[in-house]
Amino acid sequence: MPGHADALLTQLRRAVGECNVLTDPAAMEGFLADWTGRYRGQADAVVRPRTTEEVSRVVGECASVGARICVQGGNTGLVGGSVPPPRDDTGQPVIVLSTARMTDIDEVDAVGRCVGAQAGATVDAIDGRAADAGLAFPIDLASRESATAGGVVSTNAGGIRMIRRGNTRSQVLGIEAVLADGRILRRWTSLVKDNVGYDLPALLAGSEGTLAVITRVLFKLVVPPSAATVAVAAVEHVEDAIALIGAASSRGLTVEAAELMTEAGIELVHEHGQRRPTATPAPFYVLLEVSGVGDIETTMAELLDGTGGLVDAVLEPAPARALWGARESHTETIARSSTTPVVKLDISVPIRALPETFAELAAVGTTSDFPCRPILFGHVGDGNIHVNLLDVPEEHAGTVTDRVFGIVAANGGSISAEHGIGRAKTAWTHLGRSDVDLDTMRAVKAAFDPQGLLNPGVIFGLPAP
């Protein structure tokens, strides 16, 4: 490492303590690769601050020598946005700033229905704190035990409750973040109405660590439903699944979650120990969690009876963990079952275009010039499908991604519904944003981070070598 990097490490050790600056390759290993095995980077050190003030000192020291910072929470992201770049041609030091020690959660404000949490607190821990106060955290996703407050906000995570509660951005009341020069930006108020100028917390949500380091978040909490039930309908067509969701709303039920799976996905998770949701298989399975007043089981059973293309169905009171288990184990099972790192794409299309788009996407595996196993699943109520392509030879990953995104763009969809751009999709942002839009985003990045120190390469890509 160059001399100025040694000097930086000395300052970082002063800021966070000797044992919280990792430079040993074995100790750093887990911070340099993402869990999908697709993304791996290089760094000079992993720094683990405990407080916002320590983050401020770390960022300030990095800014003074032009060191680059990769911010990392639970490292559960799916687009390579939380690992450092694979190379750094600038010769400047690169550090991973891990929020793993920043796990404090404040007392719940039960009247204002909100809670403050440090960036490294997990979704599960925040939800647990909310539950102690009779409330619920409106954000939920399969990686809840590892995904962090900072991570879900910086990626504007969607997840399984989005259909009911909205995305993460809409759950943020306040934010504390460290700017690229080390100053602390604090918007911390439980006011639901506060229109003084730009909504900076909303801008930081979804900025994937490229504008500032989020250190604390003030989240909204919600009242959980008093009764909920979970149905899985095995159906012939995607249209049948969509019709069932609409019918549930029309009958006055509140749709808490609506997830689509295919027989290929169910067969795979069943081989890996999950219970099949229904006794009789079908091409598609829709998991619907609904709440409401009155006899919601009877209403739901009537709806299932009237569902077109119904092959089989099951109904259980929430939380119905085994039914959810079949859905939530998809990601890890898929990752373990592919001979190559999975090509993970995450798209959305207008609901009316979903059946046709789904069929076109599912055919990508059969129309490719190389063997490729597609497994599609996702948040059907949001028009969001996770397209997983297994066994894709590495040299064809870009080609198959082009094909999927071509289908999505032709159907008026988004190339990133909820996972973000990260390092994975920087080559395709033009499919979702105009030149003017991308220029404006670059101008915002330059205003927040003129030296380009925060998460270099994420969203915008690295400059050509």
Ligand code: MLT
């Ligand atoms: C999910 O919905 O389970 C996540 O977005 C993860 C994934 O897409 O694999």
Ligand code: ZN
């Ligand atoms: Zn998802």
